[in-house]
Amino acid sequence: MTVQTEFITLEDLVRGEVFDPSDPGYAAEAAAFNAAVAHCPDVVVAARDAADVVATVRWASLNSVPLHVQATGHGAERAMEGGVLLSTKRLRSVTIDPHARTATVGAGTRWREVIDAAAQHGLAPLNGSSSDVGVVGYTLGGGLPVLGRTFGFAADSVLSFEIVTMDGDSRTVSRTHEPELFDLIAGGGQGLVVVTGLTCRLYKVAQVYGGALVFDGAHSETVLRAFATWARTLKDASNTAIRFLRAPDAPDVPRELAGKLRVHVSFAHVGPGGEKALAPMRAAAPVLLDAVGALPYTEIDRVYSDPESPLPFLSGGAGIVDLTEDAIQAVLSAAGPDADTVLPLVEFRLLGGAMASEAGRTVSAHGLAYAMHAVGVLAPPIAEMVPAAIDGLLAALRPFGNGRSPRNFLGDREDLSEAYSESVNEVLALAREELDPQGLLRR
Ligand SMILES: Cc1cc2nc3c(=O)[nH]c(=O)nc-3n(C[C@H](O)[C@H](O)[C@H](O)COP(=O)(O)OP(=O)(O)OC[C@H]3O[C@@H](n4cnc5c(N)ncnc54)[C@H](O)[C@@H]3O)c2cc1C
The missing domain is CATH 3.30.43.10 (Uridine Diphospho-n-acetylenolpyruvylglucosamine Reductase, domain 2)
Structure with a gap:
């Protein structure tokens, strides 16, 4: 053509x-x-x-x-x-520097490739729940890692970006070259510049104590209450989420699962003490399936078991300040056993730890205890009900937020300003005007 x-x-x-x-x-x-x-x-x-x-x-x-x-x-x-x-999907490359503990990747690289290459040196990157996600897009949106409480947002572990600005100029930005632009791209980079590669830090993690505990949905209230109390006691070495998972009542789903609610507690602990840290949740209610144990980092996807094949979905998310008694009631009404919902996944990922600092950063979970994330499947017969279900959930949980939410979990929103503080939003808008005066680069 x-x-x-x-x-x-x-x-x-x-x-x-x-x-x-x-x-x-x-x-x-x-x-x-x-x-x-x-x-x-x-x-x-x-x-x-x-x-x-x-x-x-x-x-x-x-x-x-x-x-x-x-x-x-x-x-x-x-x-x-x-x-x-x-x-950019053909721009796949990974170079590991085991001494400097860094990975340099091309724009089309997926986390799976970095995880496998880094593991050969006993190192791990700050990937999210699915290793199929792209390194660059994820990082430009801040990147909320499985090990985020321990090591922080992925964007804060970037050392440099290879960028192309809309005038066609290409260059490297880092903490020493154009540090202000570098800071913005690290978490606010979608729709600002085009990235051809990045270099990020790796961490000395060969395995975690991790996986998921699965409870019957009938115990939702007990498990959620125990989780909310337990999560407040966790050290930064422990990373966790509580997930309400509903299997669809569809002909291809086994009858014993169809329409059933399960509550998963995903867990990934770095260093010694993981078993002790998880003990209160193991004792919270009868465990249907205990799939937590020593996990090589190459199998980190087992913590969340996200879908591996493309599927039609719509998602939405919001930050939650704390799972207070009122918030727990709202969550149970919206996602618990008696909830009338078409959403197969409603998740609350624990923030805090190394993600909480606000000082001079584009991304931060300062003031937020959880990132709530919900996914609906846009397949018949429920496809048309999904947008309203997500809107309803967001409205029900809005009283428990503070107007902020991690960028990558915002879903299909016109206005992405919730991802950043007021001052960061202002700087981002100015940078966009300067770098892309015609407003051509889409998010
Ligand atoms: C199953 C699943 C699990 C997820 N888990 C997590 C998680 O644990 N933590 C988390 O933080 N997020 C998570 N996400 C969200 C994910 O990080 C974002 O959707 C991210 O934007 C995906 O990046 P991508 O490159 O894979 O996707 P793409 O859709 O290809 O890219 C997303 C956006 O990034 C920008 N972009 C991509 N490449 C470039 C480039 N080279 N230059 C400039 N802009 C670019 C574009 O604006 C593009 O629209 C998950 C998403 C899914 C579907």
Whole structure:
């Protein structure tokens, strides 16, 4: 295909393939992990290297064409229409420096690749609950890791970004080169610049004491109450979440699970003392399944057991200041055994620890005890009920928040200002005006 403007075609400029909607490879290249989202850009550029990224950004800027960047589509909750979709999924590379304890990755790299490469040196990165998620998109949104209470947000472990600004200039930013811009990108970078790679710290973690305890939903109230009390006592070495999981009442779901509620307590403890730390939850109610034990870091996905295949979903999230008695009642009404809800997952991930500091940071969970995250599956017969179910849940839990929420859990929101403090929002808006005066780079 030929996308031509002022006699220069995109194909002339890049080494990777360029697809328009009539090309057979278009749909696959534009596809997102969120199968509910069907991007329909005018053109998709399958970047083969960083030079392709620079050329595409320059072309979009010169021709005032909107630009969207996608690595895996885990963050896709709205379809892009028109413009250029820059697909970075081929820019996969990982270099581990075991002495400096760092990983340098390309823009299309997924966490799985970093976890496996780092594990060969007894090291671990700050990935989230699914290792299938892209390193760069996750980190630009702050990155709330499985081990976040112990080591902080992933964005705060970045040492440098390779960036391309909308004027087509490419450079490295770090704590010493353009430190103010670096700080903004580390957590506020989506829609600000295009990133071709980053270098981040790794941590000396070869295994955790982790996994999940599963309780019957009938014990929801006892388990949630025990969890809220227990979570306040945890040291930073312990990371946890409580999750209300409802299997759909569908023909392909085993009858003993269909429509049933289970309560999972996900847990990952770094260093000695994990078993002792978890003991109060093991004793809280009869445990249906105890899948917590010594876990090599390469199996860290077992803490949350997120879906591995693309599915159509809509998500929403909010920060919670504390699971007070009133908050517990609200959670039980919205997600407990008697709740009339179509949401298969409502999760409360414990924040605090190394994520709580606010000092000079773009991302922070200061003042928040939990990140609530809910997911609905956009499949018949319940698809149409999902948006209202998420709105209803957010409204029910709003009294227990403080207007802030981790960026990556906000879901399909027009206004993302909740992710940052007022002062960070102001600086981000100014930076966007300066770096992208035509407002072309989409989030
Ligand atoms: C199953 C699942 C589990 C998750 N678990 C966690 C978790 O534990 N913690 C957490 O913090 N988040 C989590 N998330 C959210 C996830 O981190 C965000 O959705 C993130 O944006 C996904 O990044 P991606 O690159 O994989 O997705 P994409 O959809 O490809 O990218 C997301 C956005 O990032 C931006 N972007 C991507 N690449 C670039 C680039 N090279 N340059 C500039 N901008 C870019 C774009 O704006 C893009 O729209 C989870 C999501 C899912 C679906």
